[in-house]
Amino acid sequence: MIIGSRAGEVSRRSLLHAAAAASLLPRWAAAAAPGGVTDEQRSALKSANADAALAPGLLLPPEDLKWWRDSKFGVFVHWGLYAIPARGEWHMFADKVPPQEYAALARRFNPRHYDPDAWADLASRAGARYMVLTTRHHDGFALFASRASYRHFDAAHSAARRDLVAPWVRAVRRRGLRVGFYYSPLDWRFPAYFHPREMPENARLLKQQTYGQVEELMRNYGPIDILWYDGGWLAHQGTDADAAWFWEPDRLNRMVRRYQPRIVINPRSGWQGDFDVEEGPARIKGPIRGKPWEKTFSLNGAWGYVPEVRVMSAGEVVTLLVDAVVRNGNVLANVGPDADGVIPPLQARTLREVGHWLERYGHAVYGTRPGPLEPVDGLWGMTQAGDRAFLFVHAWPAADLALPAMPRSVLQVRNLSGESVAWRSGPDGLAVSVEPQHRGQPVTVLEMVMASP
Numbered sequence: 001m002i003i004g005s006r007a008g009e010v011s012r013r014s015l016l017h018a019a020a021a022a023s024l025l026p027r028w029a030a031a032a033a034p035g036g037v038t039d040e041q042r043s044a045l046k047s048a049n050a051d052a053a054l055a056p057g058l059l060l061p062p063e064d065l066k067w068w069r070d071s072k073f074g075v076f077v078h079w080g081l082y083a084i085p086a087r088g089e090w091h092m093f094a095d096k097v098p099p100q101e102y103a104a105l106a107r108r109f110n111p112r113h114y115d116p117d118a119w120a121d122l123a124s125r126a127g128a129r130y131m132v133l134t135t136r137h138h139d140g141f142a143l144f145a146s147r148a149s150y151r152h153f154d155a156a157h158s159a160a161r162r163d164l165v166a167p168w169v170r171a172v173r174r175r176g177l178r179v180g181f182y183y184s185p186l187d188w189r190f191p192a193y194f195h196p197r198e199m200p201e202n203a204r205l206l207k208q209q210t211y212g213q214v215e216e217l218m219r220n221y222g223p224i225d226i227l228w229y230d231g232g233w234l235a236h237q238g239t240d241a242d243a244a245w246f247w248e249p250d251r252l253n254r255m256v257r258r259y260q261p262r263i264v265i266n267p268r269s270g271w272q273g274d275f276d277v278e279e280g281p282a283r284i285k286g287p288i289r290g291k292p293w294e295k296t297f298s299l300n301g302a303w304g305y306v307p308e309v310r311v312m313s314a315g316e317v318v319t320l321l322v323d324a325v326v327r328n329g330n331v332l333a334n335v336g337p338d339a340d341g342v343i344p345p346l347q348a349r350t351l352r353e354v355g356h357w358l359e360r361y362g363h364a365v366y367g368t369r370p371g372p373l374e375p376v377d378g379l380w381g382m383t384q385a386g387d388r389a390f391l392f393v394h395a396w397p398a399a400d401l402a403l404p405a406m407p408r409s410v411l412q413v414r415n416l417s418g419e420s421v422a423w424r425s426g427p428d429g430l431a432v433s434v435e436p437q438h439r440g441q442p443v444t445v446l447e448m449v450m451a452s453p
């Protein structure tokens, strides 16, 4: 994805510079980073892919992506040693903690209240259809038992003394949710990550660990539905695809597909991926996007655990979900459990409330496709399924809401948010209006029955 128009290319380099600088900071600090680069711009830049890395032969056929497109909503979990110092998942890098000192955290990592069934239960009650867990973040600590880990930096060699991913996979499956693994190819413990050309032997070990761990994840946990890479770039600079010479993402993902032929892969290994990712909680704008995509953001200030200061409300999450779905997107909302393994209460509450909304309106969301009309930023958007179309209205004009003509004539309009709706269909389109007391929060949902084509 490219930001802005052709003229915008002039600023691409400066954006990249600012993006590299901003990404060295935790998210709550990066939001105010010099250069004013937003999370959304940064994520687009990271996954701006060079042609060399496109490898179209690796793409899933559309029928294998269908379940993912139907699912719409997932819960992301960032959890690791960084929950102990409680300064976010970039703590080691941002606070310049030497690797040996950081490694000592593993001896304290003993999550007494870790209950993957409770996590899966919460995600399911939130209306999520899939979960994604950080099996290993940039600090290099694996939540699973990993023989390929450099210097045994894994859960089996922590105070927990066991694989923490295996029971999570079982719990998620038990709830009928799809299973996603987040994996970061990079590892700050390796100086070669910052100087790959100058330190070939160390670089070889780094790459060997990545290939070895991805193979473990793909081989040892049964069918896995999503592989969510993050950080294919090198030295935190440029795009993921710029680092393809090093990681060889097409080779890596060919190996992945040998074990998991139908796994859905995101774009952050430097290979283009089966879907696009946009990161950050900014309002979603623009027309329906051609390639399926996912909006991801954290409910709390950072991805990894920090004390809850300002947690997103269910209304904010629902607004993003609606704005994604009417533009061909999914939402992946992140929680950061604490060092004991507990998802903090305000994040859990937001998820439960999103679940209440989805219980009522889920049939306008799950399994739908965007359209038939293009959304209007900040005002309204549509989904469709069979002979139904669903109109989501964020803001009502003073008079009737006038929609352009639909490709099929509208036979009936029902207000899912309240008792009544007034509507009129003419050659120029449809006019609808709903009295304030019959509008929904944060959005009004109308269902339309369309004539056969």
Ligand code: GLC
Binding pocket: 023, 089, 090, 230, 279, 296, 303
């Ligand atoms: C950002 C953060 C990273 C996090 C990721 C999730 O890139 O820097 O720590 O894991 O977002 O999308």
